[in-house]
Amino acid sequence: MTGEELLPLALLLLAAALAVTLWAFVAERPPSDPSVPTWPARRSDPPRDVPVLVGAHVVGWRRRSTSAQVADLVVRGALRVVPGDVAQVEVVDLTGLAPVERGFVAALVGHGEPRAGDRAVLSGSDHGRDERLRELQAAVNTLVVREGWRRVPSPPTGRVARRVAMVVVVLLSVPLLRGGWLTGWATMTIAFMAVLTLLPPRLPHVLSDRGVVLRDHLHGLRDHLRLGDREDTRSGTAAHAALLPWAVLFAQVPAWCRGAGSGAEEQADLLALLRRLQVDRPGYGTGPEQSGDPWGEVATGGSRAEHDGAFVRSLD
Template sequence: MADRTAYARTPQVSSREARSRPPGGRWRRAAVALAVAAVALLSVGVAAPAHADTDDFTFDSFHADMTLVRGADQHAQLLVTETIVARFPEDEEQNRGIIRAIPDDYDGVPLETEVTSVTDEDGDPVPYELSTDDGFLEVATGDDSFVFGAQTYVISYSQRDTIRAIEETASDEFQRDINGTGWDQPFGEVSTTLTMDPELADALTGNAACYIGREWSTEQCDIETSTENGSVVFRASGVDLGAEENLTIAIGFEPGTFVPGEVERNVIEQFAFDATPVVRGASVAAIVLSVVVAIGAIVGRRRGRDAPGRGVIVPQFDPPADVSVMQAAHLIARKGQAVPAALVDLAVSGHVRLLDDESSKGVVLQYVRPSDDAARQDVLVALFGEDAEVGARKKIDAAAQALAGRLGKRSDAARDSLREAGLTEKPDHRVASFAIYAGLGVVVLALVCVLLGVLGRTGWWGGGVAIVAGLLALTLAVSLWRYRDRVTDRGALVRDHLVGLRDYLALAEKDRLRVLQSPQGAERIDTGDPLQVVHLYEELLPYAILWGVEKEWAEVLEVRVREAGVQPTWYDGSSSFSSLQFLTMYGALRSGASASAAAWAGSGGGSYTGGSMGGGFSGMGSGGGGGGGR
C-alpha cells in the first residue's frame, strides 16, 4: 500500500511502502531524521520567528477520472486525471500551491508514472516541478506567487502495471487508493470514475467493492456499475473525509487478464524470493515444532511435580517433628511467611517477648533465653548476635534492612536443609530445558521466515502463524518450569501432616475438641485443663501464620486465654491479650521483617512469571499517496 506520506517535503510511509522501497531510501530518511533532530537540539531556547503552517488549509473535493486499458504487451495501462480543489486562507500569505505525491511503486513493481499536464479548471497551464522522493513522484504546483481562496489543480498522468494477481482469490484485481491516506487536510468530497476499455468487459468477475476511512479501515461504501458506449464504468464517492482518510476501490478480473509487472529486487531481496519454497516449508515445520515444544513443556512439568503422598489427609493437632517453622514454610511453598512465622515461633516457645513499641509503628523483640533447638537458635543469633544478654532488645521496623538480610539468609538455609534431609530434591530439568531451548529455536526460525517473506514480498502468512505458535509454546515452557525443589516421598508425608494441621486450624471449635478427645489426642492433651489448651493453641499460632489464617486463630486464642484467666508470657501489650492488638503487632512485625524483601527472598526464585470480494480495507491499493501545502 502506497498511501502514507505527509509533507513539508518529509513523507511518512506505511509498512507496505517501507517494504517496497530500496534500502538506500530508508538510510537517507534516517540520516535526514537525525539531522533534523540535531538542529532541533541546537536550537533549544532560541525563539524562532512565527510562520504560517502551509498545511493549514482544506480541500473542497478530490475527483479521479481513470481509464484502464490493456496494452499491446498485455500489461495494464492506466490514464488518470485528478481534479483537486483546495481552499487556502483568503487573507494570509501562506501557500503558493500544493504538493501532490504520487506513489511510483506498487509492492515492488515500478508504475512508471509520467505526468502529462497540470492545469487549472479552465485548462490553463499551472507551473509545476517534478521530483522523486523514496518511491514517490512529487508534483509541486505553483511558483513564487501566493494563492488565496479556492484553487483548482487538474493533474493528468499515466501509469502501468496497476493490477495485482491475488493468489488467495485466484483472480487479478485492480486495487486503487483514490486520494490516499497521506494528507493532513480534510476533504469535503472524494470521488472517482473508472472506465474500462470495452475489450476488458468480458474479463470482469463481477466482484467490486469500495472502502473508506483511515488506513486498514474495513468500512465499506457504495460502488455503482453501469455500461456506457460498450465500456463498463464504476463510480464511488465519499463525503466529509478527515485527515488521513481515504477512498479505495477494488475491481476483480479473471486470472491472467493482464501480464503482471516484474518486481525490482536487489540481491538480498532476490535471494529471499528464490528461497520462498524453503521458507514455506520451514514455516510449517516451525508450527509443528511449536506443538512438540508445548508437549515437551507439559511432560517436563509432570516429571518434576511433587510426590503425591498418601492421598488421604487427616487433621493433625500438633506440628510435625524435626521440621522447623521455616522449613515448613518452604515445604508448602509459603516462603513469604517463613520469617514472620519464625519470629512468632520464637515468642510462643518462650525465647523472646513481643513488646508493643508505642513510640512508632514497629515491634520490639526482647531476648529471654537461648534455645536448644538449632533452627531457633540460628534465628536468635541473627536477631541478637552470638553473645546476647537477657533483656536485650531488637526493634523490628521498615528501617531494619541489615536484619532483614540476615533473616533472609536463615530462610534460604532452611530451604537448603530440606534437600539435605531428603525431604526435597532438585527436579529433573532435562525435558523442560529441551522445551525452552527448542522454543527459542522455533521463534528464531519463524522470525527468519517472516524476514525472508517480507524481503521477498511473497505474501506468505505461515511465518506469522509460526511466530505466534512459537511464542505461545515458549511462554508455556517458561511458565511450566519448576523453579523450586521437588518434594520427595519422604517430604510428602511431612507436607501432608502440615496440610492436616491446616485442616485442624479450620475446624469449628466442637470439631477441634473432638480431635483432641480422640485416643491419640486424649493421651497428650487434657481438654478439661484450659491452660493446656492455651499452650497448644499458642504453639499452633506460627502455623496459622504459615497458612494465612492468623486472624481466625488469634480470635480463637483470645477466647481460650480469657477462659483460662491467664496472660501469655510472650506477649506484652498495652492491655490484656486481644486478637486485634496481636494482629496489629503482627502486621508491624511482618512489615519490618520484610523491609528488604529483595535482600532475603533468596535464590529459590518465584514464578516468572481479497479486496473486490469484500475482504479488503482502505489503503490497500496502488496510487493514493498524499501531499500537503507548498
C-alpha cells in the same frame, strides 16, 4: 520464483516449524504434582522436627513467619519475653534447637554465638536485624527448594536450541511472502508457531515425596486451627500451646485463644508481644505468600529474587 515453485519450500518450512513447536510443548510441559486436597485431613499436631520458619516456606505463608518463629522459641523455653518490656526477648536455653532455629536466634541478637542472657529488641526499626533476617529467610528458602519441599520453577533443558531453530525457520520463510497467498499463509502460520515457541516457558514444579507430606500436613493443621471448634482444639495446655506459633503463622491467633480458654493466661506475655508486633492487625497478610512481618513496617520475609517469584505485595 513463482508461488508454485515456492510451495514445496513453504511446506518444508511449515513442517519444520510444527516439529519445533511440538518439541517445545513436549519438552516444556510441567510435570504434575499431587494436587492439594480440597479438604485435607485435619491435623492437630505440628510436623515433628520442622521449624516454623521452614514450614512457612513449605506452604508459602511467609508474612508472619518471623513472628511465628519467635513465638515457637518462647513457647519451647529457648527465649523468654523480658518482664516489663514485651518488645524484648532474652535467650534462655538453646539446647536442642535445629540449625535453622539457632541461626534465627543469632540473627535476632546480632552475633553468631548467642548465649543465655543475650537480648533482642523486636519492635521498631533496626536495619541490621532486618538484613540478617532477610539473609536467613533466603537461606531457609534455598534449603526448602533444594530438598524439594515446595514447588519451585526450574528452567527446561534445550530451550536455547529450540528457539534458535525456530528463528532460523522464520528467517527462511520471509521470502515466501512474495509467492502468493498460499505461501504467504504458510509464512503467517510459521510466525504464529514461532510466537508460541518463543513465549516464556511454562516452568515445571517438582515436589519430593517429603514435600507432599509436609504440604498436606500443614494445610491440615491450618484447617484444624481455622475450623476446629473449642473441644476439638483444647487437647491439653502443653499441646495447645505448641499450636500457638502455627496459629500466628496462619493468622488464627483469635481462634487459638478461644480454644485455649483460661489457658491463654499462661501465654499472656507472649500474646502481648505478638500484639506489639501487630501480627493480628486486620487485613495484614491474611493471605499466603506474603513478604514478612511488619516489624517497624519492614518486611523480613525476603525479596522476590530470593523467593523464586513467590511474593505478593502487602494487602495494606
